[in-house]
Amino acid sequence: xxxxxxxxxxxxxxxxxxxxxxxxxxxxLSVIVLIPIAALIIRPWSAGFSGFWHVxxxxxxxxALRLSFGGAAxxxxxxxxxxxxxxxxxxxxxxxxxxxxxxxxxxxxxxPTAVAGIALSxxxxxxxxxxxxxxxxxxxxxxxxAGVVLALTFIGLPFVVRTIQPVLTxxxxxxxxxxxxxxxxxxxxxxxxxxxxxxxxxxxxxTLAFARAVGEYGSVIFIAGNIPAVSxxxxxxxxxxxxxxxxxxxxxxxxxMLAASFVLIFALNLLQNWIGERR
Amino acid sequence: MxxxxxxxxxxxxxxxxxxxxxxxxxxxxLFPLATVFSEALxxxxxxxxxxxxxxxxxxxxRLTLLVAAIAVPxxxxxxxxxxxxxxxxxxxxxxxxxxxxxxxxxxSPVVSGLIYVLIFGLQGWFGDxxxxxNIKIIFALPxxxxxxxxxxxxxxxxxxxxxxxxxxxxxxxxxTSLGASGWQTFLHVTLPNIKWGxxxxxxxxxxxAMGEFGAVSVVSGxxxxxxxxxxxxxxxxxxxxxxxxxxxxxxxxxLLAIVTLVLKSLLEWRYADEIAATHRH
Amino acid sequence: xxxxxxxVAKCFERFPALNxxxxxVPQGAFLALVGPSGSGKTTLLRILGGLEFxxxxxxxxxxxxxxxxxxxxxxxxxxxxxxxxxxxMTVEKNIAFGLTxxxxxxxxxxxxxxxxxxxxLTLVQLEGLGKRYPNQLSxxxxxxxxxxxxxxxxxxxxxxxxxxxxLDAKVRKELRVWLRALHEKMGITTVFVTHDQDExxxxxxxxxxxxxxxxxxxxxxxDVRRSPKTPFVAEFLETGPQQNATVQPxxxxxxx
Numbered sequence: 030x031x032x033x034x035x036x037x038x039x040x041x042x043x044x045x046x047x048x049x050x051x052x053x054x055x056x057x058l059s060v061i062v063l064i065p066i067a068a069l070i071i072r073p074w075s076a077g078f079s080g081f082w083h084v085x086x087x088x089x090x091x092x093a094l095r096l097s098f099g100g101a102a103x104x105x106x107x108x109x110x111x112x113x114x115x116x117x118x119x120x121x122x123x124x125x126x127x128x129x130x131x132x133x134x135x136x137x138x139x140x141p142t143a144v145a146g147i148a149l150s151x152x153x154x155x156x157x158x159x160x161x162x163x164x165x166x167x168x169x170x171x172x173x174x175a176g177v178v179l180a181l182t183f184i185g186l187p188f189v190v191r192t193i194q195p196v197l198t199x200x201x202x203x204x205x206x207x208x209x210x211x212x213x214x215x216x217x218x219x220x221x222x223x224x225x226x227x228x229x230x231x232x233x234x235x236t237l238a239f240a241r242a243v244g245e246y247g248s249v250i251f252i253a254g255n256i257p258a259v260s261x262x263x264x265x266x267x268x269x270x271x272x273x274x275x276x277x278x279x280x281x282x283x284x285x286m287l288a289a290s291f292v293l294i295f296a297l298n299l300l301q302n303w304i305g306e307r308r
Numbered sequence: 309m310x311x312x313x314x315x316x317x318x319x320x321x322x323x324x325x326x327x328x329x330x331x332x333x334x335x336x337x338l339f340p341l342a343t344v345f346s347e348a349l350x351x352x353x354x355x356x357x358x359x360x361x362x363x364x365x366x367x368x369x370r371l372t373l374l375v376a377a378i379a380v381p382x383x384x385x386x387x388x389x390x391x392x393x394x395x396x397x398x399x400x401x402x403x404x405x406x407x408x409x410x411x412x413x414x415x416s417p418v419v420s421g422l423i424y425v426l427i428f429g430l431q432g433w434f435g436d437x438x439x440x441x442n443i444k445i446i447f448a449l450p451x452x453x454x455x456x457x458x459x460x461x462x463x464x465x466x467x468x469x470x471x472x473x474x475x476x477x478x479x480x481x482x483x484t485s486l487g488a489s490g491w492q493t494f495l496h497v498t499l500p501n502i503k504w505g506x507x508x509x510x511x512x513x514x515x516x517a518m519g520e521f522g523a524v525s526v527v528s529g530x531x532x533x534x535x536x537x538x539x540x541x542x543x544x545x546x547x548x549x550x551x552x553x554x555x556x557x558x559x560x561x562x563l564l565a566i567v568t569l570v571l572k573s574l575l576e577w578r579y580a581d582e583i584a585a586t587h588r589h
Numbered sequence: 590x591x592x593x594x595x596x597v598a599k600c601f602e603r604f605p606a607l608n609x610x611x612x613x614v615p616q617g618a619f620l621a622l623v624g625p626s627g628s629g630k631t632t633l634l635r636i637l638g639g640l641e642f643x644x645x646x647x648x649x650x651x652x653x654x655x656x657x658x659x660x661x662x663x664x665x666x667x668x669x670x671x672x673x674x675x676x677x678m679t680v681e682k683n684i685a686f687g688l689t690x691x692x693x694x695x696x697x698x699x700x701x702x703x704x705x706x707x708x709x710l711t712l713v714q715l716e717g718l719g720k721r722y723p724n725q726l727s728x729x730x731x732x733x734x735x736x737x738x739x740x741x742x743x744x745x746x747x748x749x750x751x752x753x754x755x756l757d758a759k760v761r762k763e764l765r766v767w768l769r770a771l772h773e774k775m776g777i778t779t780v781f782v783t784h785d786q787d788e789x790x791x792x793x794x795x796x797x798x799x800x801x802x803x804x805x806x807x808x809x810x811x812d813v814r815r816s817p818k819t820p821f822v823a824e825f826l827e828t829g830p831q832q833n834a835t836v837q838p839x840x841x842x843x844x845x
Contacts, residue, residue: 043484063408118326122326149340151343210665212662215314251546283419290414
């Protein structure tokens with residue numbers, strides 16, 4: 030690249046190390062991330078589009094995709110309700126033990142998913158601490174789609190809470206005071222003034238939770254029971270296909286999941302731009 | 309009562325919302341954590357200790373430590389290089405590059421493992437040539453390391469990029485103008501400014517590296533005593549109905565998570581300004 | 590219908606914000622609370638609006654024990670220093686807010702609300718800007734939206750906290766004249782906080798010079814100017830706002 034060309038795509042700088050650091054970054058990114066992802070995208074077309082379509086039209090695959098996406102959506106919705114409540118309590122109220130509660134929120138980030146998986150499965154199985162009382166009420170969670178939703182809710186909770194929390198901390202109280210002087214009840218203030226100002230963060234958090242839940246594996250497979258077409262999630266089906274050496278089939282499902290990731294990243298970027306404009 | 313501040317909630321609302329929050333955190337987070345330890349100790353401490361001393365368990369612990377010891381430094385070096393390029397220079401496509409770096413976070417762990425199987429697996433791109441050369445990547449250590457590197461790829465970079473961007477370039481430019489070399493500038497000026505942020509990123513990166521399950525599960529082959537990391541060993545034991553063993557290993561991992569959370573909270577509290585707390589996790 | 594403040598005192602974590610403040614404001618008067626940062630003027634205003642409560646003392650308005658009336662029932666139009674507009678609502682929605690949150694049987698019909706909003710937009714000279722969002726307006730325009738929003742509830746008193754504080758000098762002067770004219774037209778008892786003595790003396794019927802939680806002098810601008818009662822007032826009148834504003838450390842003025 031000529032000197033003129035170079036100066037057009039980057040501003041001159043007095044600092045050294047640009048070539049080295051960017052070069053290494055691009056090399057490492059390509060080797061670890063980009064080339065392997067490209068390998069996935071190319072793979073399922075070996076038998077043409079019809080081969081790809083054949084894999085996806087299998088009822089078992091469709092059911093797994095429906096469960097992964099549907100379960101993730103329900104879990105994100107649950108978190109979109111409890112998340113703001115938890116964030117509100119942690120930011121606005123003070124009570125003993127709040128700090129510990131606050132630190133616990135990150136547990137699903139930090140706890141290995143397999144550990145979460147066996148813990149949830151044991152806890153909600155029919156002889157577990159919570160599963161037993163629930164079974165007396167006729168509610169079964171472990172080894173049903175409800176178990177899948179439960180695990181996905183667990184994994185998504187911190188995304189919603191942690192996106193809303195800083196926004197709530199920085200939120201000026203003056204609009205709330207203004208609402209009160211204008212005659213609004215506290216409930217009206219919360220629903221018409223506070224909640225709308227949290228909406229962008231809430232949407233972002235719920236999307237992040239959804240994105241994480243769609244691809245989640247470890248915390249789900251133990252509690253799900255993995256009954257084909259009932260409680261079998263899409264990532265597990267990828268592994269099943271791999272064990273049968275059906276690489277093209279595995280790759281086809283993988284491509285769908287990857288496409289979902291891209292769509293969600295795009296949606297999140299749009300959200301961020303929209304939030305930026307509102308400021 | 310009548311003199312409640314207009315930004316204060318009614319006591320009943322307060323109690324109700326606090327109960328919901330405590331309930332959700334308790335049922336969803338605290339109970340599972342308590343289950344792990346209580347199941348591990350259900351047959352007494354001696355049984356748990358025996359489970360830890362078991363050779364397969366020890367080899368799983370060794371493998372997990374080894375994998376983290378390779379993956380974390382690699383991603384730390386990458387994180388520093390990427391944030392140096394992105395934060396200290398202006399070039400076209402910077403935003404796009406940042407998005408690409410975050411990409412592994414959005415990808416299912418299973419897909420993260422799958423991509424390497426498609427390249428290095430028996431029917432993968434290089435499957436035949438690797439077999440001819442007698443090099444094992446999938447179902448062996450290199451595959452496990454690759455998958456772990458992939459899923460922990462963005463941790464350090466995404467901590468350091470906003471932090472170094474916030475800190476600007478003045479200090480480095482001053483050092484350069486005073487005659488310092490690139491390495492001197494980095495070691496004596498940049499590194500001291502980012503050390504807590506770096507530590508924070510490494511901490512999170514390490515926690516994920518040791519705990520990763522899905523991606524590693526795809527590439528490991530679950531060979532006992534050979535390619536089972538701690539999370540995989542937990543799965544194997546659990547599926548064998550060896551609950552004490554499974555939950556004992558799980559307890560070690562849970563302790564790791566708790567230590568990580570405590571250190572993370574400490575860092576956030578003590579060095580809030582130096583780790584760009586707005587870009588947590 | 591006069592506003593009577595009697596021996597009001599308020600402490601913030603040991604820092605006394607108000608130290609026994611008493612004053613009587615006749616119906617329809619325009620009162621300016623002037624003083625350096627940290628003198629307690631905003632705290633007094635917030636007490637009048639129901640956003641803060643004194644530790645001791647009483648406030649009566651229109652024969653009501655004003656402190657026992659919750660903020661939302663006071664109908665005290667409060668204009669905040671940073672305007673506190675609802676960012677996610679259009680200008681129209683902001684202005685209509687106080688009407689739409691009324692209980693159903695008191696709420697005007699939708700058409701009536703639209704008419705009132707139009708009327709207020711004309712009053713504050715923002716015709717045609719009703720569909721904009723607050724971040725699409727200039728500082729002076731936002732200020733007038735905040736005022737229109739406060740006027741929409743047909744306030745019994747108007748409380749303005751440094752309403753021109755965030756505006757540049759030219760806009761400030763214009764709005765000042767306009768606000769005075771508006772007050773003549775509406776005749777609402779108005780309390781107005783500022784650290785700018787020029788502004789206070791140009792606008793108000795009555796000025797209360799505050800310092801360290803006390804009222805140093807209270808009277809008409811002419812009286813205060815002619816015979817300053819304390820050395821502080823004399824000095825304050827001489828030095829003007831800029832110096833005074835910086836004398837007091839900013840940290841003390843949690844609610845200045």
